[in-house]
Amino acid sequence: EPEVTQTPSHQVTQMGQEVILRCVPISNHLYFYWYRQILGQKVEFLVSFYNNEISEKSEIFDDQFSVERPDGSNFTLKIRSTKLEDSAMYFCASSGGTDYGYTFGSGTRLTVV
Amino acid sequence: DQQVKQNSPSLSVQEGRISILNCDYTNSMFDYFLWYKKYPAEGPTFLISISSIKDKNEDGRFTVFLNKSAKHLSLHIVPSQPGDSAVYFCAASEGSPGTSYDKVIFGPGTSLSVIP
Numbered sequence: 001e002p003e004v005t006q007t008p009s010h011q012v013t014q015m016g017q018e019v020i021l022r023c024v025p026i027s028n029h030l031y032f033y034w035y036r037q038i039l040g041q042k043v044e045f046l047v048s049f050y051n052n053e054i055s056e057k058s059e060i061f062d063d064q065f066s067v068e069r070p071d072g073s074n075f076t077l078k079i080r081s082t083k084l085e086d087s088a089m090y091f092c093a094s095s096g097g098t099d100y101g102y103t104f105g106s107g108t109r110l111t112v113v
Numbered sequence: 114d115q116q117v118k119q120n121s122p123s124l125s126v127q128e129g130r131i132s133i134l135n136c137d138y139t140n141s142m143f144d145y146f147l148w149y150k151k152y153p154a155e156g157p158t159f160l161i162s163i164s165s166i167k168d169k170n171e172d173g174r175f176t177v178f179l180n181k182s183a184k185h186l187s188l189h190i191v192p193s194q195p196g197d198s199a200v201y202f203c204a205a206s207e208g209s210p211g212t213s214y215d216k217v218i219f220g221p222g223t224s225l226s227v228i229p
Contacts (some may be wrong), residue, residue, distance in 0.1 A: 004156070006156075019196050033217075037220075041220040041221075042202075042219050042220065042221040042222060043202060043222075044219070045156065045216050045218065045219075046215060048216060055171070056216045058216070067208055080119075091156045091157070096182070101149070101159030102159060102217070103159065104149075104156030104157045104158070104159075105156050106154070106155050106156050107154075107156050
């Protein structure tokens with residue numbers, strides 16, 4: 001079964017450092033998303049991406065965040081200068097634009113120290 | 114501002130019985146509703162969806178009911194199996210996946226334990 005792949009599974013970084021979280025969506029999907037889940041809290045929408053541009057973003061997705069689809073297969077989330085409160089599980093998802101919901105990756109656990 | 118609420122953080126059910134997970138929402142613009150299941154250390158897995166033009170959708174052991182006037186939906190699992198033990202997230206969107214309004218808002222989740 002096709003799956004969304006995320007790397008790395010766990011990333012530890014120092015506060016103020018830049019991190020890039022990587023995702024390989026399902027190959028024929030057209031819509032891409034990042035969500036995050038802070039420990040013990042709910043899954044929160046960050047950003048949606050379609051046709052090489054951001055279609056929606058939440059208030060969490062400020063100027064420190066950016067997304068890119070550099071080569072037609074990878075979909076990346078960059079956090080420019082990490083803060084302690086960015087520590088969370090980050091989930092990438094993709095959709096073919098059907099009624100079958102999104103397919104989520106297994107997540108990257110980001111720990112900012 | 115909790116647009117999607119799941120007021121029961123946990124639920125325990127005997128194997129073979131029905132599990133009923135409830136969800137309420139506040140945004141009347143929500144047009145599309147989904148249920149996801151999540152195991153620890155994994156991403157959410159899509160289970161079943163329903164659009165606002167329907168009041169029921171069934172897929173095997175899973176049935177979702179939507180009461181739009183009450184802004185309430187529920188997920189029924191019959192019969193419940195131990196492998197169903199997971200966190201279940203109710204989610205809602207102003208449009209179906211791939212539309213301009215496909216930002217999905219998740220509820221806080223209900224942890225279901227199915228006891229053998």
